[in-house]
Amino acid sequence: MKPIEIDLEREDRYARLRLIPWWDQEKLRQARVMVVGAGAIGNEILKNLALLGVGTILVVDMDRIENSNLSRAVLYRETDEGALKAETAARQVMALNPDVKAIPMTGNIITDVGNGFFRHVDVVLGGLDNREARLAINQKCWKAGTPWIDGAIEVFQGFARVFIPPASACYECTMNETDYRLLNFRKSCSLLTRQEMLSGKVPTTPTTASVIAGIQVQEAVKLIHGDPALRPLSGQGFVFNGLTHDSYTVTYTRREDCFSHENWEPVTERLFTAANTTLAQAVEALQQQLTPKTVLETPQEWVLTGTCLCGGEKSFYRPLIQVAQEEARCSACGDEMSLEMTHRFTGTEVFANETLQALGFAPGEILHGRDGLQNVYIELTGDIQRVFSSPAEFSATEQTGRKCP
Secondary structure, three states: OOOOOOOHHHOOOOHHHHOOOOOOHHHHHHOEEEEEOOOHHHHHHHHHHHHHOOOEEEEEEOOEOOHHHHHOOOOOOHHHOOOEHHHHHHHHHHHHOOOOEEEEEEOOOOOOOOHHHHHHOOEEEEEOOOHHHHHHHHHHHHHHOOOEEEEEEEEOEEEEEEEOOOOOOOOHHHOOHHHHHHHHHHOOOOOOEOOOOOOOOOOEOHHHHHHHHHHHHHHHHHHHHOOHHHOOOEOEEEEEEOOOOEEEEEEOOOOOOOOOOOOOOOEEEEOOOOOOOEHHHHHHHHHHHOOOOOEEEEEEEEEEEEEOOOOOEEEEEEEHHHOEOHHHEOOOOOOEOEEEEEEEEOOOOOOOOOEOOOOOOOOOOEEEEEEOOEEEEEEEHHHHHHHHHOOOOEOHHHHOOOOOO
């Protein structure tokens, strides 16, 4: 076979990639990818996406760089200790490849990143270490119809799993009784968040992270190209054992009764932002689109007020997951207060003129309106346009009025 001739003087950054027969660099340049978690796996994912020239990368992480990250994270330096992971990783990605636009979002994927962002990316890649975050990504991706690729590592072992809505098995389909028990334990303490709950420190190596992240990005490349002949691991997982170098794929069974298989369509895009839209305005917009009886429903409970037997009272007006256990104690006697909660808003509440941001709604959220069996969905598209159109760094926690830890 005649060897391929390469004009070295005319080579650009992606010349060797274009030698792959099916490769389409323009598709990668136009792609938007969300990476959740900028730790060991996330660093390797981001490095690979940068080298491949993926056009826009949304980097989501809520943590700061610790010294122990330096042995497993190629994008961080000693001088970065204490800096925000999302901001540092995004900056380093663009230093690796100026063709790439990396946008940091500092915040919790569960509470600070609205469902709408998942509609505006081609694929989501996760490098996470807990079930709550994985389940949240899974549900957000299924509502948006966006594929996501989960990665996990421990010592020399790891796996990469691809979930493609609506047809494949999803992450929740793979959960067993132990997973649910551990998940429910983290949500205990009267369902209030435990600020001091210790998460297990998972032993990892940079070598295993690079293997798993490489598989994740390779699967993402297949999905971005959209060629069925490339055969992504839909509803399947790649399992790797670095001790013996055994690897194999597994196929997950789709559970038809799985609670995560909810799709929100059609979604109406409105140039609303969480910071400039009141609860009353949001409900009114939903009612105009459906019926005057439409109420705004949320998938999680909102805490309205707390009352104590001693007569103490406190107002919260924010999601239950954002309320710490200590906050729910009476400031007068120290007892745990009884909480009034709701997941339905009529727009006539005493706090209805507060902005969605002040009430804890995430930027880019999709608002769900319901009247009986009829549903309507409105996206806060103004937040999303701001993030993707502005070169400025974006902090999701700033938009919800809370500080990053």
